[in-house]
Amino acid sequence: MTATLEPAAQSTLDAAVTLSSVRKSFGHGANSVLALDGVDLRVAPGEFVCLLGASGCGKSTLLNLVAGLDAPTSGSIRLTTSRPAVMFQEAALMPWLTAARNVELPLRLAGLKRGARREKAGELLSLVRLAEAGHKRPHELSGGMRQRVALARALASTLGSAEEGTPGLLLMDEPFAALDAITRDVLQAELVRVWRETSTAILFVTHDVREAVRLAQRVVLLSSRPGRVVREWSTVDGDEPALINDITTRLREVISGHAAA
Amino acid sequence: MATPRLDNDLAAVGAGLDALDAPNQEQRPSLGRRFLRTAVPPLIAFALLLGVWQALWAAAFWPEYQLPSPSSVWAAVAEAIETGRALDVLWTSVHRAVLGFLTAVLIATPLGLLIAKVRVVRAAIGSLLSGLQSLPSVAWVPAGILWFGATPSTIYFVVLMGSVPSIANGLVAGVDQIPPLLPRVGQALGAGRLAAARHILLPAALPGYLAGLKQGWAFSWRSLMAAEIIATSPQLGEGLGQYLHNGSSLNDISMVIAAIFLILLVGVGIELLLFRPLERAVLRARGLTGAL
Numbered sequence: 001m002t003a004t005l006e007p008a009a010q011s012t013l014d015a016a017v018t019l020s021s022v023r024k025s026f027g028h029g030a031n032s033v034l035a036l037d038g039v040d041l042r043v044a045p046g047e048f049v050c051l052l053g054a055s056g057c058g059k060s061t062l063l064n065l066v067a068g069l070d071a072p073t074s075g076s077i078r079l080t081t082s083r084p085a086v087m088f089q090e091a092a093l094m095p096w097l098t099a100a101r102n103v104e105l106p107l108r109l110a111g112l113k114r115g116a117r118r119e120k121a122g123e124l125l126s127l128v129r130l131a132e133a134g135h136k137r138p139h140e141l142s143g144g145m146r147q148r149v150a151l152a153r154a155l156a157s158t159l160g161s162a163e164e165g166t167p168g169l170l171l172m173d174e175p176f177a178a179l180d181a182i183t184r185d186v187l188q189a190e191l192v193r194v195w196r197e198t199s200t201a202i203l204f205v206t207h208d209v210r211e212a213v214r215l216a217q218r219v220v221l222l223s224s225r226p227g228r229v230v231r232e233w234s235t236v237d238g239d240e241p242a243l244i245n246d247i248t249t250r251l252r253e254v255i256s257g258h259a260a261a
Numbered sequence: 262m263a264t265p266r267l268d269n270d271l272a273a274v275g276a277g278l279d280a281l282d283a284p285n286q287e288q289r290p291s292l293g294r295r296f297l298r299t300a301v302p303p304l305i306a307f308a309l310l311l312g313v314w315q316a317l318w319a320a321a322f323w324p325e326y327q328l329p330s331p332s333s334v335w336a337a338v339a340e341a342i343e344t345g346r347a348l349d350v351l352w353t354s355v356h357r358a359v360l361g362f363l364t365a366v367l368i369a370t371p372l373g374l375l376i377a378k379v380r381v382v383r384a385a386i387g388s389l390l391s392g393l394q395s396l397p398s399v400a401w402v403p404a405g406i407l408w409f410g411a412t413p414s415t416i417y418f419v420v421l422m423g424s425v426p427s428i429a430n431g432l433v434a435g436v437d438q439i440p441p442l443l444p445r446v447g448q449a450l451g452a453g454r455l456a457a458a459r460h461i462l463l464p465a466a467l468p469g470y471l472a473g474l475k476q477g478w479a480f481s482w483r484s485l486m487a488a489e490i491i492a493t494s495p496q497l498g499e500g501l502g503q504y505l506h507n508g509s510s511l512n513d514i515s516m517v518i519a520a521i522f523l524i525l526l527v528g529v530g531i532e533l534l535l536f537r538p539l540e541r542a543v544l545r546a547r548g549l550t551g552a553l
Contacts, residue, residue: 067449086449092442095547096464105460106450129275139548142282144275157450183282186275 015080016045016169016201017066022075024061035061037226038075045081045167046199048192050206050216052247054255058227059205063171066203081169081201085154089174091146093138099149100125100134106157124152127194144183147175148190155198168200174207188215209248213240219247223254230254329515337519346504347523354485354500355527357413361420362481366474369425373432373473374458377466387433390426398423398484402491411494416485423484424477431473435466467543475536482528501527 024036035058043049051059064070065077067086085106093102103121112120125131128148138146158168176184192215195202206212212219213235221230231250233243290298311331317323318330341347375382376390401422405415439462447461463470489502497503501524508516544550 069445069448083451086446088442088446090442092440092446094443094461094464096467096543109451109456109460129272133279137546137548140284142279142284144282145279153450182274183278186271186278189271190275 014044015042015078016047016167017041017043017081017084017203018076018078019062019066020076020078022062022065022072022077024058024065024070025073034226036065036072037228039222039227039229041220041229043169043201043203045201048195048202048204048215048217050204050212050219051222052206052209052212052219052251053222053227054207054224054251058224059207059222060173062222062227063173063203063205066169067171079169080167082158082166084169084171085156085158087147087150087154087170087172087175089177091138091143091150093146093149093153095138097137098134099130099136099138099141102138102149103134103152103156106153110157120156121152124155125149127155127197128152128190142183143179144187147179147187150175151191151194155194155200158200168198170200170202172202172204174205176211177206177208184211191215209244209251213244213247221247221250221254223257326512326514329518333515334518334522337513337515338522341504341519346499350499350501350504351523351527353498354489354502357416357500358420358478358482358485358527361417361485362424362478364417365421365424365428365477365481368421369428369473369477370432372425373429373470374436374462376429377433377436378458378462383433390429390433393422393426394430397487398480399487399491402488405488406492411492412496415492416488416497419488420481420484424481427480428470428473428477431476432466432470435469435473436462438469439465468540468547468549471536471540471543475532475540478531478536479528482524482531486524 019039019041022036022039023034025032025034027033039062041049051062053059061070063086065072066079067084069086093099094105097105100118100121103124104117107117107120122131122134125134128151130145130148130152133141133145133149138149141149154170154172155168158170176187179187188211191202204212204215217234217236219233219235221232222228223230233247235243314331318328322328338347341350372390376387377383398419401419402415405418409415409418443461443465444457447457452460485500486502486505489497489500490506493503493506499507501520505517505520505524508514508520
């Protein structure tokens with residue numbers, strides 16, 4: 001008995017998120033669409049994982065499930081972190097609040113006092129190098145700056161609301177897809193820096209192989225319709241161009257498999 | 262050694278991008294210039310109107326009891342002001358309108374939120390509420406008199422029937438126009454239903470809500486005038502509507518026009534002093550400067 005229990009307890013302890021055979025279908029009866037079919041995934045605390053896949057692989061569905069915005073049809077999702085934070089493709093800042101107030105919003109919802117909110121928001125804004133822009137409104141910021149405010153806000157919601165020491169989890173749904181190439185490049189580097197400084201676990205969804213290999217420690221390839229885990233790669237000790245080639249080839253195979261069907 | 266340098270380079274590129282990409286802020290013109298731009302054109306229009314009026318009166322197309330001269334209307338207004346009657350009349354009407362309007366806001370805000378967020382409620386009374394907007398509130402005066410008599414209750418009833426639908430509909434439109442991503446972000450940030458309404462729904466719907474409030478004020482003011490013109494009794498005191506009614510009974514066209522002038526003055530005054538600045542401040546804060 002103890003022998004079977006212990007590994008399970010162990011695996012929950014050293015994982016930020018554990019998904020086991022998660023299925024998600026939308027609709028009922030003949031019209032139902034299976035979006036995710038038996039996905040098993042584990043993200044360690046402080047780990048940076050990229051989910052890679054073509055459109056229709058249920059990447060966004062998966063993030064919504066982990067974020068608790070939606071419930072799986074079957075299977076289980078276990079979190080050991082504080083409330084996961086979500087970042088979307090659009091910054092989705094509240095247009096009536098200044099940058100600083102936007103960052104304070106999740107802290108306010110968590111019931112923090114004003115002084116503590118101010119201080120925490122100030123720290124997070126300087127973390128994304130926007131300490132000077134706190135008083136500006138979203139329409140006065142560039143696209144890249146807005147996305148950095150959104151990053152600070154997401155960090156506030158996963159780090160600020162928890163007690164000290166609880167690991168954070170950041171869910172990112174193609175957050176840089178709408179930005180121009182130079183800004184994206186800078187933001188990717190910023191994200192890696194912020195990740196190192198905060199030791200938050202990150203689950204990052206993208207369809208860009210280069211982005212995935214550049215950012216993540218581990219790249220997970222999902223198949224499309226329904227989404228299943230096809231393969232995983234570790235990027236920690238690898239030859240980057242070869243890895244990109246390898247993953248791209250595999251991704252192409254997955255996509256062309258749909259032409260026949 | 263290499264990493265910090267790279268990091269600094271990156272910071273420099275990032276700072277450069279921030280400086281280049283951040284939208285330029287338009288300078289607000291000076292106070293004098295703004296005054297020239299906003300106050301002078303309506304003043305000129307008003308002066309032209311007075312000129313045409315004076316000319317028509319001088320040409321004597323219509324008899325004096327139909328078209329009074331501007332100066333005789335001015336004399337009627339001046340007399341009402343001097344005797345203090347104007348102040349009494351204005352006070353009676355304006356405080357009724359404001360009280361009625363505030364009550365309407367208190368009723369219409371939860372009602373609008375319910376209609377916007379609860380599907381059954383919307384299906385049940387959503388179209389009724391839009392329909393009520395096209396019903397002239399004068400139509401409620403006879404019913405009001407039968408139910409409440411010629412008392413202030415009738416007046417407030419008519420004002421509420423006029424303004425509640427506008428305010429509630431404005432709020433519903435405001436909520437409907439919220440980008441769907443914002444409530445989702447609120448949910449992801451940990452907002453419950455009440456917190457989401459307070460921190461996301463209401464502020465996001467504010468422009469539509471303000472438009473509804475503005476229209477609601479206009480409707481309460483004109484409903485009030487309609488009620489006051491039709492329902493007259495000693496119990497009600499003399500409001501602007503009664504003043505107009507008296508002018509009509511006395512066949513005093515100068516007094517009638519003076520009353521209309523005062524009614525307009527209040528409507529325009531509240532719009533210019535209260536709603537316009539409020540709307541501007543709200544839209545400007547969101548970067549919606551197109552209409553300003």
